[in-house]
Amino acid sequence: NESELMDCIIKLCNEFDKVEPLSITNTMEDDYFNDLDNNDDPYLIFQSLNAKGDKLQQSDLCKNYIFMKIREKNQKYLDVNDVNKEQLDIYNNYWKPLEEIFNSPSNISNSKVMNMDMFLQNYLRITTTDKIQGTKIYLNLTKEFDNFDYEASINKIKEIHKYGQLFHMIEDPERSALCREDPKLKLLLKRLKDFDTSSIRPLIVKLYILFYENKTDSFYNCLSVIESYIARQKIINMSNTTLNRFILIYLPKLKGNEESPDEFLKSIFLKTESETDKWPDDEQVIDAFKKLT
16 A cells, blocks of 8 residues: 555665656556665655656656655764654655645546646745746756755745645635634635636635734635625626736735735736726626626
8 A cells, every 4th residue: 555655665775866856757666665675775756656657747756856855964964764764754744645635536637626736836836926837846846955954845845735735725625624623714715616716726825824814804805805806707708818927926916014905905906907807897797787687
């Protein structure tokens, strides 16, 4: 099973230290790992290197590189067995839960549902304020770990885990632990989920990070503003094909020091001059309803 496989994989041979992470894309049968012993000094190659030799996902490459790096940084202080145990604990506590959420068979097969690559892409959109292409996830995420010491690397993995929980909260309010603790949050996110919220996921996550703990009611109001904005666009049949670009432009403008975050957010929607991104006014909505009768 998966746990037994992880125990085997963590015992890879020393020669892998000479191999670049991107080159490790060969077929690896499960039996290959069974004979490795505790004296080996490996870095992690995980179960996602499957027996078919399929091309790895960007998230697989990130995982391999990140955990290789934290092992290299940590082995200066611990012997190899302690390093392997701590490395596995970090994986099990912070990375593996995200894979279980985002790389389930249903997520992988449905392009409209967030998988692990899509999550990391959205995470980078928030933390770097850049539009990260799907093929550039590995390069953009791993370059940060090159400059981190061990403690900073672990904190970064914990941050990724935290953001993963928030994206899961948006993607699946029914099963999110965060929503179970807050029925109002669950209700608002379920209503938003009735619309196509893929473009605004990064916006909702950033609003949560900035305002949920200190200005909870303002955060709720922000969700209502977003709901009203999307609903109005749907009513007048407005295409929001440029919403991704619009969100990317205005994400950096949210600093966390806004006195009234919901009014600030609404003002952003109202100020845009783009015909496809603007806030439909009351008159447009009323006219649209009249056409339906």
